[in-house]
Amino acid sequence: MKKRAAAVLLLFCFLTALWMPTAAAAEESEVFLALFDINGDGNVTTGDARDVLRAAVGLQSLTPTNAALSAGVTVFGDCDGNSDVTTADARLLLRYAVGLCEADALVYPGNAPGDGELVDKDDTTKPDDTTEPDEPAGVGGFDPSALPVNTLLSPKTNHGLGTSRMIVASSEYAETTPAGLDNLLSNALNTPYIRGTVDYVTSGPGYYNEESYYRLQSGAKIELEDVEYLASGYRLPDNQVQLMGLTTDEHETALYFKTNWQVPVCFVPETDSNYSGRELSGSFDSTYIDLRFFNTAGGSGSVTFPAGSVFSSASWRTASATKVTTLRLNLAEPGAFYGCMVTMTDNGYFRVIARNKGEGLAGKTIVLDPGHGGSDPGGGAAGVYEEPINLGTAQYLKTLLEGAGATVVMTRTGDTNVSLDERNLITRREEADLFISLHCDVATGSPGTAGVSVYYFYPWAKPYAQSLQDGLVDAYRGSVYSSGSANYSKVDRGIRFYAFQVARSEGCPAVLIELGFMTNATERAILQKPATQQALAQGIYNGLVDYYA
Secondary structure, three states, X not given: OHHHHHHHHHHHHHHHHHHOOOOOOOOOOHHHHHHHOOOOOOOOOHHHHHHHHHHHXXXXXXXXXXXXXXXXXXXXXXXXXXXXXXXXXXXXXXXXHOOOOOHHHOOOHHHOHHHHOOOOOOOOOOOOOOOOOOOOOEOOOOOHHHOOOOOOOOOOOOOOOOEEEEEEEOOOEEOEEEOOOOOOOOOOOOOOEEOOOEEXXXXXXXXXXOEEEEEEOOOEEEEHHHEEEEEEEEOOOOEEEEEEEEEEOOOEEEEEEEEOOOOOEEEEEOOOEEEOOEEEOOOOOOOEEEEEEEOEEEEEOOOOOOOOOOEEEEEEEEEOOOOEEEEEEEXXXXXXXXXXXXXXXXXXXXXXXXXXXXXXXXXXXXXXEEOOEOOEOOOEEOOEXXXXXXXXXXXXXXXXXXXXXXXXXXXXXXOOOOOHHHHHHHHHHOOOOEEEEEEEEOOOOOOOOOOEEXXXXXHHHHHHHXXXXXXXXXXXXXXXXXXXXXXXXXXXXXXXXXXXXXXXXXXXXEEEEEEEEOOOHHHHXXXXXXXXXXXXXXXXXXXXXXXXX
């Protein structure tokens, strides 16, 4: 019945097109044409109405023109502003095309209240010009707070492109892993999805070690617990991305991007190698970082990076076959990269934050994470556990760092239990410059094992890990052990790659430190002493000073 009605309506449109004059659109604004010239022939005619009708009854899909995407069209073919494409839109567009209504009957920015500018009707007061902005200063006059609201397309609204299996990331921080590997090992070249990210499901659910996941079109896997699954999500038009501008200060360079919908975004360094089935850069000497936007047909916009930024220049490139658009960000200095984080602003823009190393500890935000706590006392032996040692060392370190002008955020300040997820989220929310997790090690069955080690995950944290390791080794050999003691030669266990969850904070250099071994009787005894904790805190502090030097 629906097909018959559609055919009748389509025939009506076709016959009408034969005898009714079309409305010339040459004098209409570019925005008007972008919205209602459905077939892209430069005019608004009954042909455009016919295409909208066919889309409304499911006979074809609509592909937004580049002009429409640039104009910020929310739903292509929506003529009455109800955020959907129906026969009512086709009828309205036909009436305009044959001269039965005026242009202002169609809803578009050019005839909307305020000429397209979104205004909060409850707050028309002029902003106080003396108020300090929350964002760093924009470059070239760019002000991110002045960006208009960007309404992102939703897979829960029909765009006339059919349906597909889709996911929407529901966790604030959803880690992804490579789709091509039959495991869920965390990978340094996979960027976590932020809440609201949309992707297409290619297969799944699959299972690994009692965990369930979907494989996604972007080439990633994501766990079921982190997503909302849409069995028949509405397919979205190919995305376009535009670089709107940048802000910068001594801590970060932030890039702002306008997109049509919240696509997956991933940043990847220039070089990589393989270690235990995980890709990473062995010695990080990259000259660029690739910022990849998936399901994206093109990118535009340019910026000039000021002195002090981690980046020197940027250029767009698109792989049309895979619909991956990449912004290549050239590093100002090879290997000088300190983490990157993807966020979304309240008004609908991607904000990609890259750390600027800067100089010294003053002004830095450092997250200290005393491991374990509460119902989880950590590793131990002979009735002694690591939790109070971790906390005591962190408190001494906090005092030193604050004395140097740093802002210190503690994941816990007492014997309380903080989840691993929350420890990671604290680092993201604080947009920290550095992260340090403090622990003590155990080696059951090997009571002679002793020494300190620093673990990193992301390759750009490797130099940071080495500076802290050097500082701790010097502290042990200068203040804790004498040169003739049994553990003196065992102190330096080196820096190591391992995917501890707390070290997987991609937004800044992050490490996990094993201060010593609870299963070594000598080390267990000295680690409990406040003087040792203070000496190790001083060693970490010295390593931080050297890192910034």
